[in-house]
Structures are given as C-alpha cells and as structure tokens.
Amino acid sequence: xxxxxxxxxxxVRVIGRETPSLQLDEALIQLKVAGVCSTDLALTRGYMNFxxxxxxxxxxxxxxxxxxxxxxxxxxxxxxxxxxCDLCRMGIPTQCRNRSTLGISGNYDGAFADEFKLVVRxxxxxxxxxxxxxxxxxxxxxxxxxxxQQVHLRPTEPIYILGxxxxxxxxxxxxxxxxxxxxGIVRHDRQVELLAKWGIEARWRExxxxxxxxxxxxxxxxxxGFEDVLALVRPRGTVVLKSTYxxxxxxxLSKIVVNEIAVVGSRCGPFDVALRLLSxxxxxxxxxxxxxxxxxxxxxxxARAAQGGVLKLLLRP
Amino acid sequence: xxxxxxxxxxxVRVIGRETPSLQLDEALIQLKVAGVCSTDLALTRGYMNFxxxxxxxxxxxxxxxxxxxxxxxxxxxxxxxxxxCDLCRMGIPTQCRNRSTLGISGNYDGAFADEFKLVVRxxxxxxxxxxxxxxxxxxxxxxxxxxxQQVHLRPTEPIYILGxxxxxxxxxxxxxxxxxxxxGIVRHDRQVELLAKWGIEARWRExxxxxxxxxxxxxxxxxxGFEDVLALVRPRGTVVLKSTYxxxxxxxLSKIVVNEIAVVGSRCGPFDVALRLLSxxxxxxxxxxxxxxxxxxxxxxxARAAQGGVLKLLLRP
Numbered sequence: 001x002x003x004x005x006x007x008x009x010x011x012v013r014v015i016g017r018e019t020p021s022l023q024l025d026e027a028l029i030q031l032k033v034a035g036v037c038s039t040d041l042a043l044t045r046g047y048m049n050f051x052x053x054x055x056x057x058x059x060x061x062x063x064x065x066x067x068x069x070x071x072x073x074x075x076x077x078x079x080x081x082x083x084x085c086d087l088c089r090m091g092i093p094t095q096c097r098n099r100s101t102l103g104i105s106g107n108y109d110g111a112f113a114d115e116f117k118l119v120v121r122x123x124x125x126x127x128x129x130x131x132x133x134x135x136x137x138x139x140x141x142x143x144x145x146x147x148x149q150q151v152h153l154r155p156t157e158p159i160y161i162l163g164x165x166x167x168x169x170x171x172x173x174x175x176x177x178x179x180x181x182x183x184g185i186v187r188h189d190r191q192v193e194l195l196a197k198w199g200i201e202a203r204w205r206e207x208x209x210x211x212x213x214x215x216x217x218x219x220x221x222x223x224x225g226f227e228d229v230l231a232l233v234r235p236r237g238t239v240v241l242k243s244t245y246x247x248x249x250x251x252x253l254s255k256i257v258v259n260e261i262a263v264v265g266s267r268c269g270p271f272d273v274a275l276r277l278l279s280x281x282x283x284x285x286x287x288x289x290x291x292x293x294x295x296x297x298x299x300x301x302x303a304r305a306a307q308g309g310v311l312k313l314l315l316r317p
Numbered sequence: 318x319x320x321x322x323x324x325x326x327x328x329v330r331v332i333g334r335e336t337p338s339l340q341l342d343e344a345l346i347q348l349k350v351a352g353v354c355s356t357d358l359a360l361t362r363g364y365m366n367f368x369x370x371x372x373x374x375x376x377x378x379x380x381x382x383x384x385x386x387x388x389x390x391x392x393x394x395x396x397x398x399x400x401x402c403d404l405c406r407m408g409i410p411t412q413c414r415n416r417s418t419l420g421i422s423g424n425y426d427g428a429f430a431d432e433f434k435l436v437v438r439x440x441x442x443x444x445x446x447x448x449x450x451x452x453x454x455x456x457x458x459x460x461x462x463x464x465x466q467q468v469h470l471r472p473t474e475p476i477y478i479l480g481x482x483x484x485x486x487x488x489x490x491x492x493x494x495x496x497x498x499x500x501g502i503v504r505h506d507r508q509v510e511l512l513a514k515w516g517i518e519a520r521w522r523e524x525x526x527x528x529x530x531x532x533x534x535x536x537x538x539x540x541x542g543f544e545d546v547l548a549l550v551r552p553r554g555t556v557v558l559k560s561t562y563x564x565x566x567x568x569x570l571s572k573i574v575v576n577e578i579a580v581v582g583s584r585c586g587p588f589d590v591a592l593r594l595l596s597x598x599x600x601x602x603x604x605x606x607x608x609x610x611x612x613x614x615x616x617x618x619x620a621r622a623a624q625g626g627v628l629k630l631l632l633r634p
C-alpha cells in the first residue's frame with residue numbers, strides 16, 4: 001500500500017492503493033521527488049480527458065524489475081511507445097500512434113505516488129553528481145533542449161522567450177549556455193532577478209520592437225500569446241510553440257505566409273542531453289524551486305502552482 | 318498613351334494613361350501577355366488596401382532602359398527591394414522592410430497595361446525556346462519552386478496538395494517532377510483529368526486518411542482549409558502554407574505542439590529555377606490555360622477567374 005495523487009475527472013484527491021503489478025517490460029520505482037508541471041494543471045482542467053494518477057516529472061529508485069536496474073537512481077521518459085507503428089519505425093517513438101503518456105494519457109498512471117511503474121526502456125540512470133532534486137528537472141529540461149534539435153539557432157540574432165515561467169526559464173538557460181543572444185520577455189520583477197542571475201537579458205514587452213526576432217519561443221501557455229509571438233518574429237523567422245493552447249487563437253495566419261514565418265511545434269526532448277547539462281552544472285535549476293510539499297499535500301501544491309509567477313514546486317513521499 | 322487596368326478601391330476599370338516616366342534603375346516594358354492570379358482577385362476585395370494598376374504575372378519586351386536590355390523578352394520579379402534594410406542585407410530582398418510589390422502594394426503600378434515599368438534588377442531574360450505564354454507562368458512557378466527551397470522533401474512519404482487550382486497545379490507538377498509521391502486532393506473531375514495527364518495521383522478528400530502525409534501543401538486560399546491541413550499531416554510532418562487567408566482560421570493550434578508539426582509560410586520563389594524548368598519542358602503550363610482576353614476586357618476576365626475551377630486566364634494588349 002502507498003499513497004497516490006489521483007485526478008478523478010472533477011478534483012484531485014490523495015488515495016491509498018496497492019503496489020502496481022508489473023508487465024515483463026516494466027520496473028517498479030520508489031519516488032524520491034516529483035515536480036509539478038503546467039501540464040498537470042491543464043489535466044485537472046480537463047485536458048486530454050485524463051483520469052488517474054497524475055505526475056510525469058520524477059526522480060526515483062528502481063525497487064523491482066530487471067536485476068541491473070534494481071537499486072539505480074532513475075528518471076524516465078514519459079512516452080510509452082508501441083515500437084510497431086509507422087512512427088516508431090521512423091524513429092519517432094515520442095509520437096507513437098498507440099502511445100500512452102505517463103500521468104497524461106492512455107490510462108498510464110503517473111509518478112505522484114510512493115511507488116509507480118514505468119517501462120524499463122524509458123529509464124535513464126541519474127549521474128552520481130546530480131541530486132534527486134536536480135534530476136526532477138530532467139524531463140522539462142529535455143523538452144527545452146528539443147529546441148536545439150529542431151531549429152538551427154544562429155548567434156547573430158536575438159531569440160525572444162515569451163512566457164518566462166517554469167519551462168521558459170529552462171529554455172532561456174539552454175539557449176543562453178549555447179551561446180545565443182537570449183532575451184526573456186518579463187512580466188514580474190522576480191523574472192528579471194532570476195534572468196539577471198544567469199546573465200540573461202530581460203525586457204518588458206513594451207521595450208521590445210516588433211518584427212525583429214529571428215526566433216521567438218512561446219511558453220505562454222495561452223492562446224492570446226500566439227498573436228503576440230507573430231508580432232515579435234521577423235520575416236523569415238521561426239516561432240517555436242511550446243504551449244499547448246486550450247483555446248483557439250485569434251491570430252491572422254496570413255502573416256505566416258506573407259512574412260514566410262516557420263512555426264514549429266515542440267514537445268518532449270532528449271533526456272541524455274538534459275542529464276549531461278545537469279551533470280556538467282550548466283543549468284541552474286535549484287533557483288527555480290519555490291517549495292516542497294508532501295504527497296498528501298499535493299492538492300495544495302497544485303493550487304499554488306496555478307498562481308502567476310510560481311515556479312517549480314516539488315512533491316516528496 | 319496606352320491602356321491600363323486599374324482598381325480604384327471599389328471596382329476595376331480600364332483607363333488610358335501616359336507612358337510611365339522612369340527612374341534611373343527602371344526599364345519600360347511593353348506587355349506581351351499577362352496572367353490573372355488569385356491575388357489579383359483578393360486585391361479587388363480589399364486585400365492590402367491596394368489602389369492602382371493591377372497585375373504581376375507578365376511576359377514583355379523592354380522598350381526603354383539600359384541598352385543591353387532594350388529589345389529583350391523578359392519576365393520580372395515582383396518585390397521591389399530597398400537594398401538597405403536588415404533583411405535585404407541578410408540576402409532576403411523578397412522580404413525587404415521597405416518593399417513595394419508590382420501591382421500589389423506600395424503604390425507600384427502593375428503589369429496589366431500596354432506599357433509599364435519595373436526596376437531593371439528584377440528582370441530575367443526569357444530563354445529563346447520559351448514562348449511568351451509559357452513565360453507568364455514564371456512568377457507562380459517560381460512560387461511553387463520555393464517549396465523545394467524551404468522544405469526538405471523526402472520521396473518516401475506522400476505529399477498532399479489541398480486546393481489543386483492555379484497555384485496548386487504548379488506545386489503538384491514541381492514536386493512530381495522532383496520524384497516525390499504527390500497526391501492532389503480534388504473537388505472537380507477537371508482536376509482529376511489534368512493530374513492524370515501528368516501522371517499525378519488524384520484522390521477525393523474522403524479517400525484520404527488523416528494524419529498520414531509527411532507534407533501537406535495548402536493552396537486552398539481560405540481559412541477553412543487550415544483545419545483540414547492540420548488533420549491530414551502526420552505527427553512531425555510539415556505544412557506548407559501557400560494561401561493568404563483573409564479570415565481567421567478556427568483551428569486548434571495545440572495540435573501543432575502535441576504532434577510537433579512544422580508550419581512554413583511560403584511566398585515568392587526563384588525565377589531562374591522556374592525559367593530553367595520551362596526551358597527544359599519539365600512543366601506543362603499550356604494545359605492550364607482557360608482563356609485569353611484583351612486588356613479592355615480585363616473586368617470580365619477577373620470575374621471569370623473568380624469562378625470555381627477556372628485555371629489560368631491570360632490578358633493581351
């Protein structure tokens with residue numbers, strides 16, 4: 001028996017449940033630390049019609065499964081792929097047509113639990129010099145690194161980040177440490193302070209000219225952000241969409257054609273890169289932590305995470 | 318004195334006007350043939366708030382200007398660039414921040430006239446084995462070729478073209494002759510016949526599965542097309558937008574993020590490539606001609622071009 005944080009379609013509750021039973025390709029993981037992500041909040045508002053145990057950012061220890069994994073500290077990729085469909089065979093298992101997603105879709109219960117399971121092939125060992133708390137950031141940091149995989153960034157032109165929150169801060173750091181001239185577009189003094197600490201330029205929206213950015217990364221998480229992103233990017237520039245909008249954006253798409261903008265949707269990324277950056281201490285994640293809660297206080301943590309300006313909240317067993 | 322087809326903000330009229338006076342960098346061109354484009358129709362509905370002489374697809378002969386150009390048969394690029402701004406200096410004069418566009422914007426009168434002017438640096442000689450009528454297609458054919466410049470097409474996956482009309486037919490031919498498995502999504506028997514003539518597969522929308530195309534080219538010209546384009550493209554696929562929408566599309570953009578779609582706006586293209594393909598007889602443009610009108614009948618030609626399924630209409634002095 002252990003605790004698990006469940007969304008039942010109407011609210012978030014903490015329940016007791018049996019230790020999950022494993023398939024042959026799965027491992028049982030004991031939670032060390034989990035992180036609250038904006039996607040968790042979206043799920044509790046009905047996104048993906050998910051019901052079950054929430055949570056997909058975690059660091060844990062394998063307690064049952066293949067011998068070589070038992071006792072290892074691990075993080076895990078969230079897409080559980082079939083390995084059979086055309087997209088898996090194309091080498092894009094994160095887009096598997098039959099995938100479940102840990103704590104997000106396909107009835108695959110998540111990591112906000114004392115013990116939970118995940119397919120072994122999704123596990124990554126945490127380097128010895130990376131703490132559990134740092135490792136919790138591997139999943140969103142990998143998503144930030146995906147921008148480097150998808151877009152040819154050039155250090156000659158400013159990259160704007162709109163929505164410098166939990167994910168936007170990681171995107172800013174990843175591109176800054178890659179030598180790019182990053183500008184975070186801020187709305188709170190707290191964002192200015194954090195970006196300054198990392199040597200990243202912060203500007204208020206009204207200080208930033210339209211149609212000048214070579215790349216604009218949208219981490220706003222709301223549909224209204226899209227129109228502003230299109231205003232900021234220069235002709236022939238690139239927009240990276242990191243936000244899943246729950247509404248329909250009211251944006252004039254003819255601008256995409258006339259200005260020949262490229263819009264690139266960007267989701268999960270390479271864990272090995274994220275773990276390497278953490279191991280080499282190139283990303284400061286500790287400054288982004290705004291609080292720790294016990295699993296039994298998860299509803300309070302989720303409520304606080306929904307407040308503007310709150311960065312990473314952690315959950316402990 | 319000569320004739321010119323003018324849009325005055327409310328309607329299309331044919332007027333008499335003086336021979337245009339030239340700047341030092343301009344040539345005077347005698348029209349041989351012009352083509353009616355969907356953009357001309359959009360302009361007469363208020364797009365770009367343009368008023369002046371319409372027309373940007375032409376073949377003509379230089380009658381005044383630099384000695385080496387006089388007597389040459391020419392086509393011309395439509396963007397009149399400043400050569401000074403950041404985008405010109407980046408080598409993207411088609412996106413010049415201070416540009417005028419022939420018969421489209423910036424008070425630069427167009428080619429639906431017995432005589433008209435254009436900057437010399439925009440002119441391209443028509444190869445001897447390309448007729449005037451064929452050369453009229455250089456401008457839209459260049460726009461079709463731009464897809465090859467912008468997107469890495471791979472011959473392993475179907476490319477769908479939605480909106481197989483004046484521009485879509487050229488896109489289909491360009492990608493087909495490049496060895497790609499092109500499928501035109503048709504709405505009229507006429508489209509089936511033309512595509513069959515070129516060996517290009519035609520399918521009705523209901524025969525085409527969703528989420529399977531590696532690339533979808535949107536030439537529909539209307540906002541409703543965008544949602545269908547997002548339905549057709551596979552995860553990690555690419556959407557090429559060739560349509561300038563006059564409305565706001567009601568599409569769920571979160572699909573772009575979750576499925577990691579790339580959306581690429583695409584406008585003008587390389588004239589040298591278009592002229593080479595025409596010279597090498599790799600593109601059949603003659604089958605796309607649906608009628609010839611005199612300049613004085615331009616209003617009737619524009620009205621007919623607005624009817625569904627009508628392909629290229631030509632104007633003669």
